[in-house]
Amino acid sequence: MAINFRKVSYSYSSLKKNKQVKFAISDVNLEISEKDEFIAIVGHTGSGKSTLVQLMNALLIPSLGEIDILGTMIHPRVKAKLKPIRKKVGLVFQFPEYQLFEETSLKDIVFGPKNFGMSAEEAMQKATEAAHLVGLSDDILEKSPFAISGGQMRKVAIAGILASNPDVLILDEPTVGLDPFGKGELLKLLKKINEQEHKSIIIITHDMEVVSEVAKRVIVLDSATIVYDGDTKALFKNEEFLMKHNLDYPELMKLMHSLREKLGLDIDIHQYSVEEAYQELYRVLGDTHE
Amino acid sequence: MNEKIVFGQYYNVDSWLHRLDPRTKLIAVFLYMVALFVIKDIYLLGAFLGLAIIVIATSKIPLVKFLNSLKMVSFILLFTFFFQLLLRKDGELLATFSFHMTIANALIIITLFTLFFLSKKIIKNFRVVLLCVVLITGFYVQYKFQFSYLLFTYQVRIFDSGLMMSLYILLRIITLLFISSLLTLTTKPTDLNNGLEAILKPLKYIGIKVATLTMMISIALRFIPTLINEAEKILKAQASRGVDFKEGKIGAKVMQIISLLVPMFVIAYKRAYDLADAMEARGFIPDAPRTSINLLKYRLSDYFTLGFCLVLLVITIYLRIFYAL
Numbered sequence: 001m002a003i004n005f006r007k008v009s010y011s012y013s014s015l016k017k018n019k020q021v022k023f024a025i026s027d028v029n030l031e032i033s034e035k036d037e038f039i040a041i042v043g044h045t046g047s048g049k050s051t052l053v054q055l056m057n058a059l060l061i062p063s064l065g066e067i068d069i070l071g072t073m074i075h076p077r078v079k080a081k082l083k084p085i086r087k088k089v090g091l092v093f094q095f096p097e098y099q100l101f102e103e104t105s106l107k108d109i110v111f112g113p114k115n116f117g118m119s120a121e122e123a124m125q126k127a128t129e130a131a132h133l134v135g136l137s138d139d140i141l142e143k144s145p146f147a148i149s150g151g152q153m154r155k156v157a158i159a160g161i162l163a164s165n166p167d168v169l170i171l172d173e174p175t176v177g178l179d180p181f182g183k184g185e186l187l188k189l190l191k192k193i194n195e196q197e198h199k200s201i202i203i204i205t206h207d208m209e210v211v212s213e214v215a216k217r218v219i220v221l222d223s224a225t226i227v228y229d230g231d232t233k234a235l236f237k238n239e240e241f242l243m244k245h246n247l248d249y250p251e252l253m254k255l256m257h258s259l260r261e262k263l264g265l266d267i268d269i270h271q272y273s274v275e276e277a278y279q280e281l282y283r284v285l286g287d288t289h290e
Numbered sequence: 291m292n293e294k295i296v297f298g299q300y301y302n303v304d305s306w307l308h309r310l311d312p313r314t315k316l317i318a319v320f321l322y323m324v325a326l327f328v329i330k331d332i333y334l335l336g337a338f339l340g341l342a343i344i345v346i347a348t349s350k351i352p353l354v355k356f357l358n359s360l361k362m363v364s365f366i367l368l369f370t371f372f373f374q375l376l377l378r379k380d381g382e383l384l385a386t387f388s389f390h391m392t393i394a395n396a397l398i399i400i401t402l403f404t405l406f407f408l409s410k411k412i413i414k415n416f417r418v419v420l421l422c423v424v425l426i427t428g429f430y431v432q433y434k435f436q437f438s439y440l441l442f443t444y445q446v447r448i449f450d451s452g453l454m455m456s457l458y459i460l461l462r463i464i465t466l467l468f469i470s471s472l473l474t475l476t477t478k479p480t481d482l483n484n485g486l487e488a489i490l491k492p493l494k495y496i497g498i499k500v501a502t503l504t505m506m507i508s509i510a511l512r513f514i515p516t517l518i519n520e521a522e523k524i525l526k527a528q529a530s531r532g533v534d535f536k537e538g539k540i541g542a543k544v545m546q547i548i549s550l551l552v553p554m555f556v557i558a559y560k561r562a563y564d565l566a567d568a569m570e571a572r573g574f575i576p577d578a579p580r581t582s583i584n585l586l587k588y589r590l591s592d593y594f595t596l597g598f599c600l601v602l603l604v605i606t607i608y609l610r611i612f613y614a615l
Contacts, residue, residue: 059526083534091530098520099527101552111549115532146556160531 005030008065024051026224037200040211043221049204057089058082087116090166094173096157100145105156112164130163151182170202212250299474305350307476312485314592321599325606331615339465359471364418371456378452389432391441399428483508
């Protein structure tokens with residue numbers, strides 16, 4: 001059970017003979033396991049990130065090739081019911097706060113599970129669980145989703161997807177527009193879901209900080225194709241590749257990098273937490289600069 | 291998503307009609323339409339349709355585009371045509387038809403209609419033509435065959451004024467549609483709006499804020515593609531939450547529509563406030579006199595077109611008054 005892409009291409013215009021079409025996703029092979037994955041998808045604007053994730057829960061149907069989504073085959077002429085797929089693969093869109101519409105936040109969270117055929121009681125129970133998981137208090141749940149703050153709205157929207165209990169959770173730029181505190185909280189939450197419930201999580205992000213902090217695996221997209229798919233740490237070690245695809249280091253690595261360059265320190269710049277970086281600096285400087 | 295959403299009917303080629311000033315086209319279409327309503331004579335009306343077709347032929351726009359505009363109203367056209375034809379009962383009697391409804395005929399007609407509706411998925415184009423064929427065979431069968439048990443007989447009488455009137459209305463509507471599509475096909479919505487603003491400018495003396503009105507129209511036009519984009523996003527977001535816009539009972543349907551409409555209202559309001567702020571920041575003052583970046587300018591062809599249409603209208607009024615045509 002997994003999500004498997006086999007030679008998948010997608011174009012927003014319809015394919016016609018003798019006509020050159022621009023593919024948003026071109027000839028992609030990809031395998032994503034259902035459990036314990038934490039994947040970050042990075043790439044420029046227009047490289048096909050959003051298209052790729054929309055293919056994963058059958059919001060878009062591939063123009064060529066086929067996708068096996070948790071046991072259901074999706075191909076250009078698919079006739080299968082798509083709703084069960086969307087329950088299994090939950091997709092949180094960019095700025096999800098705009099999809100809220102109910103009278104109270106709780107009702108909005110219940111909306112998804114109810115649509116997927118849960119009974120009213122079960123849906124309510126799942127919704128309350130999801131709300132508590134994302135850290136929404138009961139008084140917020142009773143308020144109108146238009147009367148709460150932007151960060152809280154986003155939590156409501158994410159809870160709305162979580163309440164349907166998806167096997168795989170996909171988030172399109174979840175940290176954009178959040179303050180540092182909100183961002184940290186959200187990442188902590190995603191880590192928790194990943195570690196405790198072993199659900200696979202896929203996030204699209206531009207933020208290398210987020211990548212280095214949470215992602216175990218990185219997929220780099222460049223002009224509709226996958227140019228890197230593998231371990232996060234290995235990606236940051238390949239300086240040449242990062243330069244070629246205009247990818248940035250996380251802030252901490254930038255700092256370590258300039259320390260090495262400017263001060264001529266013999267340090268390993270590949271540190272992913274402040275603690276590790278401190279240890280590394282201490283190793284080199286410890287005796288002389290105490 | 292990346293595909294450009296084209297709004298309006300504008301067909302991008304270069305012809306003398308495309309180059310005409312939008313004001314000219316608006317006024318000319320208006321004059322032509324008034325003339326159409328002045329005419330009483332069916333042959334003159336035919337000549338007007340002929341003229342419209344000649345102009346269309348010089349526009350470099352494929353005729354299909356114009357026929358498409360007919361397609362949308364074809365059911366109404368058919369309906370008014372037969373209504374007039376069958377219900378007018380004055381003037382000279384042209385013909386009488388007796389129709390016999392027998393069991394066999396009724397069965398044939400029912401089969402034809404079921405076939406028509408079942409073929410919906412297979413034959414998608416020319417549905418109206420197909421409907422005509424079905425109707426005509428239906429009546430022909432009743433006219434010709436009298437097998438099996440006779441249920442009832444009825445007569446249809448066609449009078450010359452009925453025939454004339456139905457043809458007259460048909461011709462008038464078709465000409466109207468052709469002329470108005472000619473305007474929208476050859477003029478960009480923004481140009482149309484600019485033209486309208488220029489023409490309606492005198493209304494400011496009686497206290498109507500024309501500039502504000504046309505600004506509203508152009509903003510509305512500008513935001514249609516943006517809002518369509520947003521609507522698509524919301525549709526997808528709600529589809530991810532299990533909304534299936536194709537299925538569901540009526541109760542669920544209402545909920546689905548609300549789940550689209552409420553976010554769209556919120557987004558539209560937010561966009562409107564943002565735009566208002568942006569306009570103010572760039573020094574926009576409502577009702578202040580503004581100059582346009584694209585100045586409209588009349589050329590020789592504009593004067594010619596306007597003069598021609600004016601003469602046309604005067605002639606039709608003259609014919610109507612003195613010859614009752």
